[in-house]
Amino acid sequence: MGTTVFERQRPNAVTVDHALTGTRQAVFWLEDAPGDAYPSLTASTTADLVVVGGGYSGLWTALLAKRREPSTEVVLLEAKTIGWAASGRNGGFAESSLTHGEENGRSRFSDEYDQLARMGRENLDAIETIIHELDLDADWERGGAIDVAIEPHQVEWLREGANGEDDVFLGEAEVQASVHSPTYLAGLFHKRDSALVHPAKLARALARACADAGVRIFEHTPVTELVTGGSRGSAGSGVDVHTAARDLTGRPSAAVVRAKKVALGTNVFPSLLKRNRLYTVPVYDYVLMTEPLTAEQLDAIGWQGRQGLGDSANQFHYYRLSADNRILFGGYDAVYHYGGRVREPYEQRETTHRRLAEHFFTTFPQLDGLRFTHKWAGAIDTCSRFCAYFGTARDGRIAYATGFTGLGVAATHFGAEVMLDLLYGVETERTSLKLVRSKPIPFPPEPVASVGVNLMRWALDRADHNEGRRNLFLRTMDAVGLGFDS
Known part of the structure; x- marks a missing residue:
């Protein structure tokens, strides 16, 4: 078994120790984007549409519902605060792909992949249009992204992905001219299919846009149950959304929103629909953020194009x-905890943050002396197909979109459109897709999961x-549709 570049070119331990000295366990994006505060729900009410979740899925759904029909009474319920979870702590890559990359998309949706690629670009364009139209403060940059080869066998992978127009192969000299790292052997520059955004600013700007459009937003209002079908006093044709907020004195306030329709944007958290609970698992991803680079440090690595x-x-x-001009550096480890639990203590993992720091200085040894200010997870x-799935429940009164698998910054906008199409019975190009009509394979229960x-x-x-060669287990998983190739 061979080694990787991160083992062959391991940085000095002193460099890593220095960089991690004083690093705080905190999400830089959330600290950098103070948002508006919204009240808790303390009295029962009614709505045409209740959106559960104050991340991108919920915010886009609420905003787009009002843009489709301004008279729609929309209530958005968030268990904590707007954008506090994945939407406020991700890398800020807005990718056009709806299928977690071309290879995954072609292997699962071969007959419609070209259509999905086009719709993904249109989706990214639509997000950009809304950001500019509403003047959302989100640090949006449409500079593209570069996939880099850091091992010899990866060079040909990138060469095969080039089309000479939107996806341009960069030889070693060309990629080094764009960004200088001793690990880079080649690159594939995606010119139009990727943008960067400040994650928390986007979430909080979307919330303000929702409020301006008349959406009623309630924070610190967890939803505990969805009751339908006339049981327990619910409206026979609607959904009673039960909450567990607290009033101004801190006492529990079991308010109910009686809604005609409900859209679920709960993503990584256990679904309010039991049927969906084995379709996704939570996997923890870890991140470091550096202090701002000086002009000299930026010159040392190039990166003038600011691509992802x-x-x-x-x-x-x-x-x-x-x-x-801070560098966010994340990924590599993907950690699953037994039982699929989501817990705040899991965000602290010193071994992973140290490994990321080592890999950072292997990538950019010329930045020796730079410190990390923030670390988080x-x-x-x-989900098992590595891209979102969609559907309805309770006779079409509830819709959901989940399973984005790390590519939800842009795809949640598409998912919001799908949920609204499904809830209101609108037949569109989206609703005819196999992507929308099919489901992933569920995960097995513990301990097998x-x-x-x-x-x-x-x-x-x-x-x-x-050298990228997949063993028998991976080949078997590929054959049954559970394989993953990033």
Whole structure:
């Protein structure tokens, strides 16, 4: 078994120790984007549409519902605060892909992949249009992204992905001219299919746009149950959305919203629909953020185009510049906890943050002396096909979109459109897609789920150490539709 560049070119431990000294366990994006506060729901009410979840899925759904029909009474319920979970702590890569990349898309949706690629670009364009039209403060940059080869066997992978127009192959000299790293052997520049955004600013700007459009937003209002069908006093043709907020004195306030329709944007958290609970598992992703680079440090690495970057391993890294020239560096480890639990203590994992720091200085040894100011983590809603799935329940009164598997910054806008199409019975190009009409394979219950997820992670790591060659386990998973190739 071979080694990877991160093992062959390991940085000095002193460099890593210095960089992590004083690093705080905190999400930079959330600190950098103070948002408006919204009240808790303390009295029962009614609505045409209740949206559950104050992340991108919920916010886009609420905003687009009002843009489609301004008279729609929309209530959005968030268990904590707007954008506090994945929407406020991701890398800020807005990708056009709706299928987690071309290879995954072609293998699962071969007959409609070209259509999906076009619709993904249109979706990204639509987000950009709304951001400019509403003047949303989100640090939006449409500069594209570069996939980089850091091992010899990855070079040909990138060459095969080039089309000479929107996806341009960069030889070693060309990629080094764009961004200088001793690890880079080649690159694939996606010119129009990727943008960067400040995640928390986007979430909080969308919330303000929703409020301006007349959406009633309630924070600190967890939803506990959806009651339909006339049972327990619910409206026979609607949905009673039961909450567990607290009033101004801190006392529990079990308010109910009686709604005609409900859209679920709960993503990584256990679904309010029991039928969906085995379709996703939470996988923790970890991130570091540096202090702002000086002009000299920026010159040392180039990166004048400010493209998003990601390497081509199975266990890959993603990184980008913030508006004030910090480097966000994340990825590699993907950690699943037994039982699919989502817990705040899981966000602290010193071994992973140290590993990321080591890999950072292997990538950019010329930045020796730079410090990390923030470290954090977040849970990703992973499903077995690695891209979102959609559907309805309770006679079409409830819709959901989930399973974005780390590519939800842009795809949640598409998912919001799908949920609204499904809820209101609108037949569109979206609703005819196999992507929308089909479901992933559910994960098995514990303990099999834990064994399977960790075996997959081990096998992908082995492939990275074996020139990308996939072992029997991975080939079997590929054959049954459970394989993953980043």
